Amino acid sequence: MLKLAKNLLATIRRRPVRSCLIMAVLAGASYVACRQALVWRQYFEACRAGERGDFAAAWEALQPCLAAWPGSASTQFLAARTARRAGDLQEAQTHLARAQQLAAPAEDVILERYLLRAMSGELADVEPKLIAFLDKEHPDSVLILEVLTQQRMNDFRLEEARALLDRWLLLKPNEAEAYVRLGWIDDRLGNISAAVAHYQKAVELSPERDNRDGDRVRLRLTELLLDLTQASEAQPHLQILRERRPDDPAVALADIRYRSLVGKSQEAAALLDTLMRAQPGNARLLLERARMHMGSAEPEKAEPLLRQAVALSPRDRQVIYLLTQCLKTLKKKEADIYEARSKEIRNDEQKMRELMQELLRAPKDAWLHYRIGEIFLRNGFQRDGERSLLTAVRLDPEHSQAHRALAAYYEKSGQPELAVMHRRAAGKGTP
Amino acid sequence: MNGMTRATGRRLLASLLPACGRWRTWLAALVLLALTAVGLAVPYRHWRAEASFAAAEDAYRNARLVEARERLAAYLQSQPNSFAAHLLMARISRRARYYDEAAIHLDICEILPGPADEVTLERDLIQTQQGDLAREAALWSQARRRPNLAPDIFETLAQAYQKNYLLKRMRHCLDSWIALDKNARAHLERGWVREREQDHHGAVADYRQARELDAAAAREARLKAGQALLFLKKPVEALAELEPLADEKTADPKIGLALAQAWHRLGRTDDARILLDALVQEHPQEFAIVLERGRLELEQGDAARAETWLRRAVEQMPHEHSAVYALSQALQRQKKLAEQAKLQKRLKDLEADMDLMADLTARLQNHPADPALRCEIAKIFLRSGENREAYLWLKSALRLDPKHAASHLALAQYYERINLPAIAAGHRQQAGKGRPTP
Numbered sequence: 114m115l116k117l118a119k120n121l122l123a124t125i126r127r128r129p130v131r132s133c134l135i136m137a138v139l140a141g142a143s144y145v146a147c148r149q150a151l152v153w154r155q156y157f158e159a160c161r162a163g164e165r166g167d168f169a170a171a172w173e174a175l176q177p178c179l180a181a182w183p184g185s186a187s188t189q190f191l192a193a194r195t196a197r198r199a200g201d202l203q204e205a206q207t208h209l210a211r212a213q214q215l216a217a218p219a220e221d222v223i224l225e226r227y228l229l230r231a232m233s234g235e236l237a238d239v240e241p242k243l244i245a246f247l248d249k250e251h252p253d254s255v256l257i258l259e260v261l262t263q264q265r266m267n268d269f270r271l272e273e274a275r276a277l278l279d280r281w282l283l284l285k286p287n288e289a290e291a292y293v294r295l296g297w298i299d300d301r302l303g304n305i306s307a308a309v310a311h312y313q314k315a316v317e318l319s320p321e322r323d324n325r326d327g328d329r330v331r332l333r334l335t336e337l338l339l340d341l342t343q344a345s346e347a348q349p350h351l352q353i354l355r356e357r358r359p360d361d362p363a364v365a366l367a368d369i370r371y372r373s374l375v376g377k378s379q380e381a382a383a384l385l386d387t388l389m390r391a392q393p394g395n396a397r398l399l400l401e402r403a404r405m406h407m408g409s410a411e412p413e414k415a416e417p418l419l420r421q422a423v424a425l426s427p428r429d430r431q432v433i434y435l436l437t438q439c440l441k442t443l444k445k446k447e448a449d450i451y452e453a454r455s456k457e458i459r460n461d462e463q464k465m466r467e468l469m470q471e472l473l474r475a476p477k478d479a480w481l482h483y484r485i486g487e488i489f490l491r492n493g494f495q496r497d498g499e500r501s502l503l504t505a506v507r508l509d510p511e512h513s514q515a516h517r518a519l520a521a522y523y524e525k526s527g528q529p530e531l532a533v534m535h536r537r538a539a540g541k542g543t544p
Numbered sequence: 545m546n547g548m549t550r551a552t553g554r555r556l557l558a559s560l561l562p563a564c565g566r567w568r569t570w571l572a573a574l575v576l577l578a579l580t581a582v583g584l585a586v587p588y589r590h591w592r593a594e595a596s597f598a599a600a601e602d603a604y605r606n607a608r609l610v611e612a613r614e615r616l617a618a619y620l621q622s623q624p625n626s627f628a629a630h631l632l633m634a635r636i637s638r639r640a641r642y643y644d645e646a647a648i649h650l651d652i653c654e655i656l657p658g659p660a661d662e663v664t665l666e667r668d669l670i671q672t673q674q675g676d677l678a679r680e681a682a683l684w685s686q687a688r689r690r691p692n693l694a695p696d697i698f699e700t701l702a703q704a705y706q707k708n709y710l711l712k713r714m715r716h717c718l719d720s721w722i723a724l725d726k727n728a729r730a731h732l733e734r735g736w737v738r739e740r741e742q743d744h745h746g747a748v749a750d751y752r753q754a755r756e757l758d759a760a761a762a763r764e765a766r767l768k769a770g771q772a773l774l775f776l777k778k779p780v781e782a783l784a785e786l787e788p789l790a791d792e793k794t795a796d797p798k799i800g801l802a803l804a805q806a807w808h809r810l811g812r813t814d815d816a817r818i819l820l821d822a823l824v825q826e827h828p829q830e831f832a833i834v835l836e837r838g839r840l841e842l843e844q845g846d847a848a849r850a851e852t853w854l855r856r857a858v859e860q861m862p863h864e865h866s867a868v869y870a871l872s873q874a875l876q877r878q879k880k881l882a883e884q885a886k887l888q889k890r891l892k893d894l895e896a897d898m899d900l901m902a903d904l905t906a907r908l909q910n911h912p913a914d915p916a917l918r919c920e921i922a923k924i925f926l927r928s929g930e931n932r933e934a935y936l937w938l939k940s941a942l943r944l945d946p947k948h949a950a951s952h953l954a955l956a957q958y959y960e961r962i963n964l965p966a967i968a969a970g971h972r973q974q975a976g977k978g979r980p981t982p
Contacts, residue, residue, distance in 0.1 A: 218624040219652045245644040480970030
């Protein structure tokens with residue numbers, strides 16, 4: 114070794130210029146290689162982060178890759194996909210167009226374009242094509258299922274979404290997100306025990322992912338366990354939530370409900386009063402406090418709280434029901450009015466169940482989506498109503514009634530331009 | 545010791561040096577060989593890919609669609625951005641009725657450099673093949689301008705005409721196709737049209753021509769020719785067509801039934817009965833076999849046994865005239881006149897519907913874009929319990945006129961029948977006769 118070093122030194126002394134040149138080239142090459150290696154590391158990190166659903170981290174890791182390799186089709190493509198999955202559709206469009214210019218595989222580009230269109234509200238146009246990709250067992254099937262299930266859930270095609278989630282779990286049996294979505298569907302359909310089981314599985318499979326997403330699954334799981342009066346099962350989750358989200362009013366409310374369930378009513382009432390002072394306009398808190406008053410035979414104290422809650426949520430079934438009970442206990446005639454409203458809400462719920470049943474058999478019928486949207490809007494579910502009506506006009510662009518309902522909704526919600534557009538479309542459509 | 549070791553080393557080196565020289569030569573040869581292999585691998589892969597593409601084109605031309613798909617998929621593995629390959633894949637998928645897949649490949653073509661009019665033509669063909677005739681005129685003009693694509697266009701147009709039951713146009717299209725290209729599929733389709741035009745002799749001639757032209761179509765051609773000859777009461781000729789298919793007589797109920805009918809007409813009643821019994825065992829839900837079994841007993845004079853079979857047939861297809869008529873005969877022979885009178889009334893209704901259907905389909909030939917005619921046809925299907933057919937005709941009527949009230953009303957009846965009352969209410973409302981929405 115020593116001899117080799119001596120020889121090297123001797124060579125340098127003999128030919129200093131040539132030796133310096135060689136060394137400079139070697140140093141440059143090493144620098145470039147190291148830089149590339151570091152960028153590659155970032156690229157793989159972005160892929161890994163995307164796989165575990167951490168799109169923010171994936172996006173961050175991709176930045177050096179985009180800077181180092183602006184002319185790489187695969188990097189531009191990965192950026193498009195990551196941006197789409199993170200919900201930034203505009204950014205995704207830009208990178209996808211770039212990937213296409215750089216001759217990325219055309220089939221991949223088209224698939225990504227379909228996924229983007231599905232997420233932009235054009236599901237009806239691309240859904241059969243995405244299903245065709247699934248049927249030929251495309252390697253990106255999981256990504257397709259991720260989008261299709263979400264969009265079907267948005268369109269209230271819940272059983273169809275469930276069928277795709279089952280397919281997703283066949284491909285990836287330990288996918289927490291699929292269990293979250295199954296839980297959401299069961300939650301919506303009122304299958305509380307099944308929803309609890311699915312949420313539990315999701316939290317078990319990927320606790321860190323839920324933590325990253327604001328512990329929304331754990332919180333809902335805790336609420337459902339409390340609904341089922343399973344206080345002991347709810348307790349460990351509540352403990353974690355208290356530690357991680359001490360200032361979250363939803364966690365505080367769950368805590369109050371838990372204390373109330375385990376017999377610590379006074380503690381619960383005190384906590385609730387504190388919370389209500391901080392958030393005077395929260396209908397859920399008002400309802401909970403009124404419920405406590407009713408439980409301790411104090412209907413006269415419950416009444417003003419419930420009236421306040423009704424003003425905030427005029428179609429909330431629980432609030433109306435409790436107010437009716439309260440007014441009946443106080444022998445007030447007004448109880449009849451609220452009883453009638455309660456009946457109306459029950460009728461709407463029944464009608465909704467029937468429509469949902471029909472929707473399972475005819476998921477692309479515009480009329481059904483229109484009726485569902487109408488009922489949602491009537492009951493104060495503005496976003497759901499808007500979404501259903503938009504689905505109706507997507508399925509039948511000339512559906513006048515859906516356009517009219519949308520126009521009325523946009524007028525009410527202060528979006529006059531959209532209202533005008535739909536009123537115009539209503540004039541052209543079928544009667 | 546040290547000096548001795550050095551000397552041994554020098555001797556060893558000296559002995560190795562010539563070998564080392566040979567080793568260098570071998571190494572150089574090996575490197576050269578590897579470089580040549582790498583250099584040849586690229587054109588070889590290209591050549592293999594091109595061979596796959598050529599094989600796919602050949603398989604497509606000869607209607608071997610599965611093989612064509614496989615070959616082309618292999619080609620696309622190595623050439624994912626080939627316009628020609630994606631266009632061919634779209635054509636294959638369309639002919640195999642995978643319309644969504646065809647649409648995907650056309651979408652891909654649109655982002656690749658290539659002639660846009662090819663993509664437009666293929667999109668028109670997809671739309672037309674599904675029964676939509678909006679692009680009919682454009683396709684005829686393309687067929688005239690581009691003879692190499694004409695067979696594909698004619699095949700697609702013929703399918704669309706068949707879906708819309710436009711026999712005259714279908715016949716004209718098939719005549720044009722046959723004039724251009726002697727194709728077995730075209731003859732088979734023309735045979736089908738001729739049967740509906742009551743030209744059964746012409747149909748037989750077409751089926752025989754198809755059999756001669758393509759061995760792959762011989763099975764279908766023989767069966768259809770056999771059936772047409774049975775209709776013409778030529779059982780000997782029918783048997784000659786059907787006998788080569790006898791190996792499949794129990795596996796394929798259509799072949800079995802045609803053979804049994806031929807034997808029955810030729811007096812081989814026992815053979816016919818044995819075959820029909822085997823077919824009933826194998827395919828108990830096949831209405832035509834049960835009906836034929838009943839007819840055989842009726843002709844043999846056993847009205848009571850015939851009645852049992854025919855009741856089963858009527859149960860399966862209560863609106864099928866031939867079954868109701870045969871059952872009525874069986875009842876008359878047993879002097880069960882009260883029930884027979886009831887069946888007579890039903891027969892009259894069915895005959896009235898058949899006459900009306902014949903009249904409507906005849907008028908449809910000259911007025912294919914009349915939604916009212918389509919709606920009336922759909923109503924007959926609704927009456928005869930063929931809900932799916934009714935739905936398709938009503939949809940075609942509404943495609944022509946989305947505000948056609950009678951079609952909306954009939955669709956409301958359809959949805960009520962299949963227990964989808966909310967959708968029915970929607971159509972009732974669109975028909976202008978609905979209840980107000982609560």
